[in-house]
Amino acid sequence: MAPRVTAATTEPSSEGQSTPPIHRRINPELVPGLMVLVCAIVLIAASKLMNPGAGFTQELAAVLGTSIFLVVASFGQGLTILLGGIDLSIGVVIGIAAMMISVLTDGRDATLPWAVPVTLAVGAAIGVVNGVGIALAKVPPFIMTLASGITFYGAGLGFTSGLAQEPVAPALERLMNGHWFGVPIPIFLIIAFVIAATVFQNGTSVGRKLYAIGSSPGAARVLGLPIGGLTVLAYTLSGLCAAIAGLFLAGYSSAATLDMGGPLLLPTIAAVVIGGASVMGGRGIYLGTFAGALFLSALETIITVLSLSQGLRDIIEGAIIVGALLAQGERWNWFRR
Amino acid sequence: MATAFQELSLVPTMSVALNLFLPRPAVRFAVLVARRRLEREAKTLLAEYGITEIDPAAPVADLPLGQRQRLEIVRAMFRRPRLLLLDEPTAALSDRDWLFALIARVLAEGTSVLYISHKLDEIRRLCSRCIILRNGSKVLDRAVADMSDDEIFRNMAGRSAVERFLATPSSVRMEVPPAMRAANLIGEGVDDISFSLQPGEILGVAGLEGHGQSRLFKSLVGLQPLRSGRIEVSGTQRALRSPRAARAAGIILVPEERKSEGIFKDLTTIANISLPAIERASPGYLLSRRRERMLVRRVTAEVDLPEQYLPLGVTALSGGNQQKAVLGRALMAGARCLLLFDPTRGVDVGAKQSIYRVMRDFVEGGGAILFYSTELDELVHLCDRCLVLYRNRVVGDVHRAALTQEQILSLAAGHDPGATRTTLVKA
Numbered sequence: 028m029a030p031r032v033t034a035a036t037t038e039p040s041s042e043g044q045s046t047p048p049i050h051r052r053i054n055p056e057l058v059p060g061l062m063v064l065v066c067a068i069v070l071i072a073a074s075k076l077m078n079p080g081a082g083f084t085q086e087l088a089a090v091l092g093t094s095i096f097l098v099v100a101s102f103g104q105g106l107t108i109l110l111g112g113i114d115l116s117i118g119v120v121i122g123i124a125a126m127m128i129s130v131l132t133d134g135r136d137a138t139l140p141w142a143v144p145v146t147l148a149v150g151a152a153i154g155v156v157n158g159v160g161i162a163l164a165k166v167p168p169f170i171m172t173l174a175s176g177i178t179f180y181g182a183g184l185g186f187t188s189g190l191a192q193e194p195v196a197p198a199l200e201r202l203m204n205g206h207w208f209g210v211p212i213p214i215f216l217i218i219a220f221v222i223a224a225t226v227f228q229n230g231t232s233v234g235r236k237l238y239a240i241g242s243s244p245g246a247a248r249v250l251g252l253p254i255g256g257l258t259v260l261a262y263t264l265s266g267l268c269a270a271i272a273g274l275f276l277a278g279y280s281s282a283a284t285l286d287m288g289g290p291l292l293l294p295t296i297a298a299v300v301i302g303g304a305s306v307m308g309g310r311g312i313y314l315g316t317f318a319g320a321l322f323l324s325a326l327e328t329i330i331t332v333l334s335l336s337q338g339l340r341d342i343i344e345g346a347i348i349v350g351a352l353l354a355q356g357e358r359w360n361w362f363r364r
Numbered sequence: 365m366a367t368a369f370q371e372l373s374l375v376p377t378m379s380v381a382l383n384l385f386l387p388r389p390a391v392r393f394a395v396l397v398a399r400r401r402l403e404r405e406a407k408t409l410l411a412e413y414g415i416t417e418i419d420p421a422a423p424v425a426d427l428p429l430g431q432r433q434r435l436e437i438v439r440a441m442f443r444r445p446r447l448l449l450l451d452e453p454t455a456a457l458s459d460r461d462w463l464f465a466l467i468a469r470v471l472a473e474g475t476s477v478l479y480i481s482h483k484l485d486e487i488r489r490l491c492s493r494c495i496i497l498r499n500g501s502k503v504l505d506r507a508v509a510d511m512s513d514d515e516i517f518r519n520m521a522g523r524s525a526v527e528r529f530l531a532t533p534s535s536v537r538m539e540v541p542p543a544m545r546a547a548n549l550i551g552e553g554v555d556d557i558s559f560s561l562q563p564g565e566i567l568g569v570a571g572l573e574g575h576g577q578s579r580l581f582k583s584l585v586g587l588q589p590l591r592s593g594r595i596e597v598s599g600t601q602r603a604l605r606s607p608r609a610a611r612a613a614g615i616i617l618v619p620e621e622r623k624s625e626g627i628f629k630d631l632t633t634i635a636n637i638s639l640p641a642i643e644r645a646s647p648g649y650l651l652s653r654r655r656e657r658m659l660v661r662r663v664t665a666e667v668d669l670p671e672q673y674l675p676l677g678v679t680a681l682s683g684g685n686q687q688k689a690v691l692g693r694a695l696m697a698g699a700r701c702l703l704l705f706d707p708t709r710g711v712d713v714g715a716k717q718s719i720y721r722v723m724r725d726f727v728e729g730g731g732a733i734l735f736y737s738t739e740l741d742e743l744v745h746l747c748d749r750c751l752v753l754y755r756n757r758v759v760g761d762v763h764r765a766a767l768t769q770e771q772i773l774s775l776a777a778g779h780d781p782g783a784t785r786t787t788l789v790k791a
Contacts, residue, residue: 232646239639242630249587249617249625250639250693251608309630 059303060315067322074329086328092211094324095220096121096279097294098317100272102224103154103265104295105316109228110241110258111308112168114265116157116176117295120150121288123183124273129283130187132196139196147270153179154266158259172262183285191283199278213275224313237261242309294323297344301351323347366445368436368453376425381406383424384439413438414462429456429620430573437463441470451480455710458572458738464490483739484513534748534764535564535728541599543701543732544615546584549593553579555756557593561701561732566723568747569736570772576756577736578620581705584734585610585617597701611640614700618690618707626690627678634660634674636689640697663692666725668718684715691722701732708742720746740769754778 067090075086100117107114124146131142153175160171183189205212228234240247240254247254272291277283298319304311323344330340374383381403406420415438418431427435433456440448448470454460467477467490479490487494488508496504496519504511504519544561553576561567571577582588584595586606595604597613604610607617619625628636638645638656645656657674664671667688673681678689687707694702704723708716723733723746737743743750744767752760752775760775 226650230651231649232642232651233649235635235639235642235651238631238635239628242628243624245621245625246619246628249585249607249619250697251606251611252639253608305630309628 056303056310056312057314059301060312060318063301063303063315063322064318067318067325070322070325070329074325074332077329077332088211088214090321090325090328091217092213093279093328094320095213095217096272096276096291097298097320097324098217099220099268099275100291101295101298101316101320102220102313103268105299105302105304105311105313106228106237106261107168107172107265108296108299108304108306109237109308109311110261111244111306112161112258112261113172113296113306114154114157114262114269115169115172115292116153116179117265117269118286118288118290118292119176119180119183120153120266120269121273121276121291122283122285123153123179124150124270125277125283125287126183126187126191126285128199128274128277129191129193129195132193132199134194134196136196136198139198142196143274146274147267150270150273151263151267154263154269155259157266158262161262162255162258180285187285189285195277195281195283199274200281203275203278216275221313221317224317228313233257233260238309240308293341293344293348294320297348297351298323300348306352365447365449366440366443367449367451368433368440369451374424374432374436374439377423379403379421379423380410380418380427380435381420383435384409384420384442386439409442410438413441413466428574428578430458433457434462437466441466444470444473444475446475448475448477449480450477452710453479454481454483454486454738456573456706456738460486484516487516534566536562536748537564537730538562542596543598544584544734545594545596547594547596549580549583549590549595551579551583551588551590551593553588553756554583554590557753557756557758559751559758559761561734563700563730563732564727565748566727566733566735566746568743568750568767569734569753570740570743570750570776571736571753572776573738575753575776577753578705579756580753581617581620581703581734581736584703585615587617611697614698615703616694616697616699616701617703618687618694618705620705620709622683622686622690622710627686629677629679631678632674633669633676633678633681633685633689636678637663637674637692637696640693659696660692663695666695667692667722668715682712682715684711684718687711688715688718688722691719695722695726699726699731701734702726703734705736706738707735708737708739740772743767743772744769752776 071086071090072083074090075083100121104114104117127146127149128142131145132138157168157172157175160166160175161168164171166174202212207215228237236252236257239250240252240257244254269288273288276287276291280287299311299316300306300319301322302311302315302317302319304315326343326347327340330343375386378386381399384406385402403420410416410418410420413434415431415434418427418435424432424435433453437450437453440450450467453463457463467479471477477490479486481487491508494504494506494508494511494516495502496516540563542560543563543565545559547558549557555576557576557580559567569577569580579588583590584604586604586609589605594601596602597604597615602609602613604613604615610616623629628639631639634656637660641659642651642656645652645659647655660674661671664674669685669688669692673685678686681689691707702723707719711719720742723735727733735743735747747767748764750760750762750764750767750772751758752762752772754776755778759778760772762771762775
């Protein structure tokens, strides 16, 4: 890469252009996602073998339906990781949002028009606090989000005792458990969300700037990109996505607890990492994260079908993250070559 | 065998002493590194190589680029290798004689030196035999004395005659207000600097490393605060407190460290260039790749960047092409006043020609350039006027007609400027 005693037209030689080998024609950003997606499909097929009663499409629908929390929350996590940061408050925000929606609605659909915006605003506000602390006070992201998460968890505990007594609005339950044309409604929601998220991250000027800032903060500073504002935006969106996931989770399980989001935190990071994003920032696409989320949900389903213990589940998840990070260093580079 | 790399291989967060002994620090008592002793040894070692101004306890990140380069060279040399590999060792070095004396010394000790450089005078001065590489293959291997300059250039560039510099009449426009006027700028490392830059002018800045040029350039775009002073842009006073404010005023910095401050390493070349104009390429926030390509094509032609590189990741490009992309981005940002900080550092001959041409075209179109370079011949041939800095102050303002390398050097070294000195301009 270092320039030598050579002329300008040195590097990619012209013969490489005529017919690139197959692995060059695929966008290298997509490779990790595609591989993970294949793994997910294999897993779903395997779970069908273990549970022969259900058909493949039913199995697929079940996995997709329960993956929605992870799909939504890991988008926010992905944005913060894209900036080279991380959001460790996601689990708490999910729990707070789930609690809030059940306390505020108290089983009545009529309250939803104001209860939903209020809940989402609270999630976004926690994200704003994170973003401001990181962008203006220069607190390292993992400390800032971990501390704010613990603080808000404590606040939630002070107000509620940690378990919602009130039932969730039935409309939300119907949304999460209902069907349109025989297809679970969450699948429609996922499709809409994935399209919106991909367009935002890879199809807008804001998304491009996020990539730029995560890639080279120094160059972004020299160029005068709005680093502070976009950092706040990323963490705000992360809080908002976590709140949306919390709403869905409350509707799905029809009873909310403050720590119901905790088990989702590690998988959001795992989904982003195995989807091919760089933990240093600047690299990764949402479709990869989406594939990662599907894979983890399929894995979850298998573990449930096999009725393995929670401990084993955590071991597998941790091993997958480390394995994905190791693979990032070597395998993906091989594809880029 | 030991190597001094062009892309420096020092660990920025570790101290000078630790970096010097990096692969094998002297280990005593268990595995603890005796820091104090290490620093003492480093100090004597550095002094042996004629370096006294570097504090061995300072983290490498705090050193200016030139000192880091010296450190890199010393680190390669003190192990007394049988083969010493120097990769563009003078790229960030302003005091080349220091290096040349050291090379003479190791040669006398029986070390072989492989010296990679694109500077002809260095090759002539140091080398007995010379190998020319082009496109990754050897095109020439001959004794240096048997080759003419023209022959060397022809083989390096692969074209018949390289016009070394484009000697065109200056295009300074005196009748309009200055593109940039700085009056009594004072800040950290900037000591009462004033200058005036007309549209169409290339104003050079010369100075030995660490004499305030880097901080001056950073201050002008708000990367570093100024305590006092005025900056006028096209006749109106502007407060340039951030690079964004500077960009809005049409002032763009092409920074010193291309790797960390110039390029966005994970983005494609096209995305690197289009970034300042990304809003124009995305009506209603939605990015249109077609518009982006159209916008970028306009500037890639201006900076001689072949279009086939656009979809590639920018790190796949050579240093020269990366620099063209950074320049293209500056043009894309609508620059009316370019601040170029050593834009030809670590850049091959062909790309240098392109950069010179871009500079000429830019000023002919009414732009203004403030241009710092470690290579004095560039300053002499390209500038309409040249400021010389010494200890963070302007000690000379030399006109094109009177500009010679010797004069710049003597001013920059703090010597009495002598009879040829032109008048100091009081802005």
